[in-house]
């Protein structure tokens with residue numbers, strides 16, 4: 001993600017979240033936060049989605065992930081998150097965590113598919129409606145090893 005992507009990112013953010021981050025928040029992430037890593041996904045030269053994480057020691061914390069509404073359901077969210085997992089591992093992370101609304105079943109299914117397991121609740125975490133967040137964790141190396149085993153099994 002670059003500074004000149006922020007305008008489009010904010011459009012997607014408003015489309016995707018009830019309490020969208022401001023342009024200033026993204027600018028701060030890209031220029032001041034040394035823990036932050038943000039990716040955009042482009043399709044036909046347009047931004048189709050983005051994701052971000054904070055990488056602290058060996059833990060990666062996903063801050064946001066979104067796919068533009070017309071592009072959802074085409075495995076782009078999955079590709080974005082797989083890319084974040086690979087990048088996090090490359091940068092030394094062992095584990096990845098995130099929070100997800102109790103009502104966001106689509107995102108929960110994506111996370112479960114990519115190895116995330118529920119580990120607890122943050123009560124009233126979301127300020128717009130007081131909804132609880134499910135905390136999920138994934139063991140990145142274990143997921144990568146399982147992926148390799150599946151690839152080897154397919155090849156034999």
Ligand SMILES: CC(C)(COP(=O)(O)OP(=O)(O)OC[C@H]1O[C@@H](n2cnc3c(N)ncnc32)[C@H](O)[C@@H]1OP(=O)(O)O)[C@@H](O)C(=O)NCCC(=O)NCCS
Nearest residue numbers: 016065066067072073074075076077078100106107109110
């Ligand atoms: C969550 C989000 C990023 C998923 O991206 P996507 O590109 O639509 O999802 P994909 O096409 O990659 O689907 C991957 C998996 O997600 C789940 N999923 C996707 N769409 C789904 C739907 N309509 N119903 C149920 N599960 C769904 C499935 O597990 C799917 O795998 P499968 O097709 O093999 O079953 C996207 O819906 C989005 O941007 N939502 C709004 C923002 C948001 O909620 N972000 C997460 C905040 S925690």
